[in-house]
Structures are given as structure tokens and as C-alpha cells.
Amino acid sequence: MLASILSTKVLFRKPGVKRCNIDSLSWPPDPYYTSGLGVLDLVTLLLYVRPWIVIFAIGIGADCRIGSFVGINIGTDISNLPSAVEIVAILRAHSITHVRLFDADARMLNALSNTGIEVMVSVTNEEVTTIGESPSAAADWINKNVAAYVPTTNITAIAVGSEVLTSLPNASAVIVPAMNYLNKALVASNLNYLVKVSTPHSMGIISRPFPPSTATFNATWNSTIYQILQFLKNTNSFYMLNAYPYYEYVKSNGIFPLEYALFKPLPSVKQIVDPNTLFHYSSMFDALVDAAYNSIAALNFSGIPIVVTETGWPWSAGANEPDATAENAETYNKNLIRRVANDTGPPSQPAIPINTYIYELFNEDKRVGPESGRNWGVLFTNGTAVYDIKLSTSESLDANSSVVFCIARPGADETSLQDGLNWACGPGQANCGPIQQGQPCYMPNTLQNHASYAYNDYYQKMRSSGGTCDFRGTGTTTTVDPILEIHCNMPYNLYQYLFFLFVPKPRLWIMQIYRKSEFEHRGGLFPPPAFGPIGPSSGSPQNLVHLGTVFALFAALILSGPCGTHCSIMVN
Structure with missing residues (x-):
């Protein structure tokens, strides 16, 4: 029986996630893979005792998802707002995997349960002052809403x-305490390694974002x-940026061409080049993100x-905003999704992809102000698209690459x-981090597999701009999605969903301990797929203590009772 378990192949497929295998699990553990696979191999000895351990064991590994995501903002200032259940059905119909809520609505959070969709909840601007003045209010908010x-x-x-410094300047004194109190409440609930705290900023806090290399924050808020x-930095969180090329284009009064704001190619005479770094900026979006990176760097x-x-x-506005059209909105958002799906950062940070949330799911017709402010939605409330758009980065990549993959030619010298x-x-700038020793896609350690991974990464990024799959005759294209026999493991959000869908809530402790181990010894994991490969785990005694605790808890759970009836997985 154990032999059959060890030869089982488990294959999952999820939108936005590359195919991954855990094939021919073996003993003893692979000495080169230290970021979780050893735990997986050890647990295979117990698989015949509790089938649900398969789900947890898959989750222990590093992430396989290579690439950024495009999420969506969900505003609710709408006359005919669908029910929470209907909204979630629309999200799933459009393969949307990440959402940002402007509050922490209980109906939405309940409707999103057991979907695997990653959720960013929000403290409203009206709540910031209360939370920033009271640790108990922050704890209550975390307990109630997270x-x-x-x-x-x-x-x-x-x-x-949301944009507190520019929209509520009087609240600037409490924004940092509010973030600290919320994080301390997460720590008290053992959730700080799963949930990160930050605050969104507008471009308004950056003085003169062009050229990006000289951008700095407004000294008023330094x-x-x-x-x-x-x-x-202390919490391994991230900087939240609201970046609107539309508004920057309008404010420029013709200095920047419309094509630049829409990600369209520019003739050589119109290309935007930073005079200090000589970086070429093919889109205003990249320039805005780089302006934020340089502003951060200016504060060391x-x-x-x-x-x-x-x-x-x-996609619609008054006569004074002629460029707010459905055609331009479609062009911008389609090109944005393709841009994010390329899995690269702006010129100054090419290795850090740009996770992005589109504003917004539906038009908010009850908003006051200019007509354009009520017409940012990409879908109507019945779920149909305002214009032709695919809201999945994986679909965008597939469409952009005509479902052609580049692999190493079998038998090549x-x-x-x-x-x-x-x-x-x-020179090709392929993202080869995942095939380095100790990283998720290193094994099996063969030249054929490593080359195929690197060739395809380069090809998918560069094909649209003339990149080929030749590599001096060692590359070849295929229309069959290659499933490389490598230890690429499940993305965190999917294993969290699978594990907790079937396992009682107290078993959260196991994940907390293991995540804490990875966080401390690998530099943090939020969000793993977005910010490139993570270094190998330390072999320190402290790390072994964490893993020992995991196994102790495993033993307790094995004896804690039957798995139940929801423990089956698909195998082939």
C-alpha cells in the first residue's frame, strides 16, 4: 500500500497557476530541496493513516505560481448592487482570483468563504481615527472582520x-498607530504571518514624478x-500605490502622448527616456511605479x-474629458493585464513583478462629482462585460502567445x-530564480528541464517584441503545455483553501508554526508568487525546532479522530 502511495501523481490545475506535479514521492528526502519538500516526503509515510494529510503535505511546499496577478476593486456605491452571493458568482465566472473590498462587509466575506479568492479588506477612512487612538478598538476590528x-x-x-495623507491630512497623526495596533492584534491572533497590513497612497504624495529617477515624497509628509x-519593512509588508495614468495624462496637457498612457508602442522620436538613468519607459504606468520606488529609495x-x-x-465622461471612451478603457485594461502577466517589474526593479488591482468591477453610479468618476467599471451588474476583456492574467498570456511554448530541443548538444x-x-533576462538550487523548480536537476524553463520564460515575455525560440538550434516550439517533471509546488492561496476546507479550524496552529519558520529564515512570504524567488531555508537548529513542533502536532492530529467524508483528491 505504501508503495502505491509513493508512486501517486497528484495534479492540480487552477487559473493563473502553472501546472505542477508531485510525482513519484521518494524516500529518503531530497537533500537539495530544503524549502519544505523534506517535510512532504516524511509525511508520505503517514498517508495511509489519514488521507487529508495529502492536502496539507502539498501545501507545505514552496509556491509554483510564477507570475503576478491582476485583481479587482469592488465598490458598492451602486443603485442596483447585486447580492454578495451574486457578486461572488460573477467573480468566479470571470476567473477573478484577487479582490479588494473598500470595507469588511460581512455578507461579502461570508460569500467569499471556501472560494480560494484572495481578499484584501479595508479599514474605512471613518474608522482610522478610532483605531489609531485605541488598541482595543483595533483588536475588536481584527476579531470581528478578520x-x-x-x-x-x-x-x-x-x-x-484610502489615500489618508492626501484626503484626510488631519488623520496623518493616527495612521501609523492604527497600522501598528492592527498588526499587534493580528500577532495576538496568530495571523500576522497570513495577513499583512498597509495603507494605499495616491501619486499626490510624490513631488514631480517625472523623471522617475528624481522623484521624492512631498517633504510635508516625510x-x-x-x-x-x-x-x-519590519512586518515584511508592501507599499500600496494608487496609480492612474489617465489622470496624469490629463494633467500633462499634451506633454505626454495618449499612446504612452495606453501602453501603445511609441515611435522612436516620442519614446520616453529618463535622462539620468537612460531607462526607456514604454508606458506611463511603469514610470509611475518607478517614481514610487525611487521616492522610497530617497528615504533610504x-x-x-x-x-x-x-x-x-x-469609459464614459462629459464633453470636457474626450479621452474617457470605451475604446480607450478597453485598450488600457487589456494592455495592463498583458503588462502585468509579463511577470517583470519597472525598469529600476525588473525582478519585482507588479501585482495590480483594476478599478473597478462595476460602475458606481451614486458617486458624486464628474461623470467620469461614475464610469470605471469593467462589468455591468448582470455580469456582462462593458467591453471585450479577459480578467485573468493566464488567459491574457495564452492569448498573447497563441498557446505556443518554447522548450529545449530533445537531444540537443x-x-x-x-x-x-x-x-x-x-542577457535574455529570463526569470531563472525558481530553477536555482533550493528553489521550487530546481528538481529534477537536469539541463534539459532547466533550459526548457528558462527558454519558455524568455519566449513568453519577448515573443511579442521579436523574441524567438531558436537559441542557436537548441530550442523548439510546441503547442502542448509542457508539464515538466519538477518539484513545483502548490501556491499558498490554493493550499490554504484546500487544507482549511477539509480540516477543523484549530489546525491553523500547524500552518502558523511552519509559516513562522519560513518567514524568519527565508525573509518573509507575502505574497510568495508576486515578488520573485525566495532563498533556501536555513538549516539552523531553530528551524529544526519549528519542524519538530510541526511533527508533534501532526502526531496529535492523527490521533484526534476520523478525517471525515471530504478527504478525496483527484489522482491520475
Whole structure:
């Protein structure tokens, strides 16, 4: 029986996630894979005791998902707002895997349970002052709006207010205390390794974002922003940026061409080049993100990734906003999704992809102000699209690449293959982090597999701009999605969903202990797929203590009672 278990192949497929195998689990554990697979191998000895351990064991590994995500903002200032259940059905119909709520509505959080959709909840601007003045109010908010729903609802982040520094300047004194109190409440609930705290900022806090290399924060807020950045650094969180090329284009009064704001190619005479770095900016979106990165660097911080919490384009407006058209909105959002799906960062941070949330799901017709402010939605409330758009990065990549993959040619000369791999990972700028020793896709350690991974990563990014799959004759294209026999493991959000869908809530303790071990020894994991490969786990005694605790809890759980009836998985 054990032999059959060890030869089982478990294959999952999820929108936005590359195919992954756990094939021919073996004993003893692979000595080269230290980020969780050893735990997986050990647990296989217990699989015949409790089938649900398969689900947890898969989750223990590192992530396989290679690439950023595009999420959606869900506003509710709508006359005919669908029910929460209807909204979630629309999200699932459009393969939307990440959402940002502007509050922590109980109906939405309940409807999102057991869906696997990653949720960013928000503290409203009206709540910021109360929470920033009272640790008990922060604890109550966490207990009511986060702890009560995790783990069945996949809450991964809390946005504290929205553009507080520019919209509520009087609240600047309490924004940092509010973030600290909320994080301390998460720590008290053992949720701080699963849920991150940050606050969205507008571009208005950056003085002169062009050229990006000289961008700095407005000195008026430097003290507060410094404290915010210190908090983000200390908690391994991320900087939330609301970046709207539409507004920057309108404000420029013709200085920047419309094509630049819409991600359209520019003729050489119109290309935007930073005179200090000579970086070429093919889109205003990239320039805005880089302006934020350089502003952060100007305060002597680094290693804080940026997530774009709002961006989009209005599709209707008054006569004074002629560029707010459905055609331009479709062009912007389609090109945005393709841009994010390329899994690269802006010129100054090419290795850090840009996770992004489109503003917004539906038009908010009850909003006051200009007509354009009521027409940012990409869907009507019945779920049909305002214009033709696919809201999945994986669908965008597939469409952009015509479902063609690049792999190493079988039987290719190894010297030439190594040269091709070196070029792809070097001048070709392929993301080769996941195939480094200790990373999720390192095993099996064969030149063929590593080259195929690097070739395809390069090809998918560069094909639209002339990149080929030749590699001096060592590459070849295929229309069959290659499932490389490598230890690429499940993405965190999916294993969290699968594990907790079938397992009682107290078993959250196991994940907390293991996540804490990874967080401390690998530099943090939120969110794993978004910010590139993570270094191998430390082999320190402290790490072994954490893993020993995991096994002790495993033993207790094995004896705790029957698995129940919801423990089957698909195998082939």
C-alpha cells in the first residue's frame, strides 16, 4: 500500500497557476530541496493513516505560481448592487482570483468563504481615527472582520484607509498607530504571518514624478511616510500605490502622448527616456511605479515591494474629458493585464513583478462629482462585460502567445544547451530564480528541464517584441503545455483553501508554526508568487525546532479522530 502511495501523481490545475506535479514521492528526502519538500516526503509515510494529510503535505511546499496577478476593486456605491452571493458568482465566472473590498462587509466575506479568492479588506477612512487612538478598538476590528472569517475566507491583506495623507491630512497623526495596533492584534491572533497590513497612497504624495529617477515624497509628509516605510519593512509588508495614468495624462496637457498612457508602442522620436538613468519607459504606468520606488529609495529604504491597489480608465465622461471612451478603457485594461502577466517589474526593479488591482468591477453610479468618476467599471451588474476583456492574467498570456511554448530541443548538444541557458538567464533576462538550487523548480536537476524553463520564460515575455525560440538550434516550439517533471509546488492561496476546507479550524496552529519558520529564515512570504524567488531555508537548529513542533502536532492530529467524508483528491 505504501508503495502505491509513493508512486501517486497528484495534479492540480487552477487559473493563473502553472501546472505542477508531485510525482513519484521518494524516500529518503531530497537533500537539495530544503524549502519544505523534506517535510512532504516524511509525511508520505503517514498517508495511509489519514488521507487529508495529502492536502496539507502539498501545501507545505514552496509556491509554483510564477507570475503576478491582476485583481479587482469592488465598490458598492451602486443603485442596483447585486447580492454578495451574486457578486461572488460573477467573480468566479470571470476567473477573478484577487479582490479588494473598500470595507469588511460581512455578507461579502461570508460569500467569499471556501472560494480560494484572495481578499484584501479595508479599514474605512471613518474608522482610522478610532483605531489609531485605541488598541482595543483595533483588536475588536481584527476579531470581528478578520479572525472571525479566516481561514475559510482567504483574507491576506488589510488596507488601512484610502489615500489618508492626501484626503484626510488631519488623520496623518493616527495612521501609523492604527497600522501598528492592527498588526499587534493580528500577532495576538496568530495571523500576522497570513495577513499583512498597509495603507494605499495616491501619486499626490510624490513631488514631480517625472523623471522617475528624481522623484521624492512631498517633504510635508516625510516624517509620517518614513514611519510607514519602517513599519512595512519590519512586518515584511508592501507599499500600496494608487496609480492612474489617465489622470496624469490629463494633467500633462499634451506633454505626454495618449499612446504612452495606453501602453501603445511609441515611435522612436516620442519614446520616453529618463535622462539620468537612460531607462526607456514604454508606458506611463511603469514610470509611475518607478517614481514610487525611487521616492522610497530617497528615504533610504529598499526591499519594499509595490502593489498597485488601484488603476484603470473611465469609459464614459462629459464633453470636457474626450479621452474617457470605451475604446480607450478597453485598450488600457487589456494592455495592463498583458503588462502585468509579463511577470517583470519597472525598469529600476525588473525582478519585482507588479501585482495590480483594476478599478473597478462595476460602475458606481451614486458617486458624486464628474461623470467620469461614475464610469470605471469593467462589468455591468448582470455580469456582462462593458467591453471585450479577459480578467485573468493566464488567459491574457495564452492569448498573447497563441498557446505556443518554447522548450529545449530533445537531444540537443549539452554544450550548446548550456550556452543557451546561460544566455536566457543572463542577457535574455529570463526569470531563472525558481530553477536555482533550493528553489521550487530546481528538481529534477537536469539541463534539459532547466533550459526548457528558462527558454519558455524568455519566449513568453519577448515573443511579442521579436523574441524567438531558436537559441542557436537548441530550442523548439510546441503547442502542448509542457508539464515538466519538477518539484513545483502548490501556491499558498490554493493550499490554504484546500487544507482549511477539509480540516477543523484549530489546525491553523500547524500552518502558523511552519509559516513562522519560513518567514524568519527565508525573509518573509507575502505574497510568495508576486515578488520573485525566495532563498533556501536555513538549516539552523531553530528551524529544526519549528519542524519538530510541526511533527508533534501532526502526531496529535492523527490521533484526534476520523478525517471525515471530504478527504478525496483527484489522482491520475
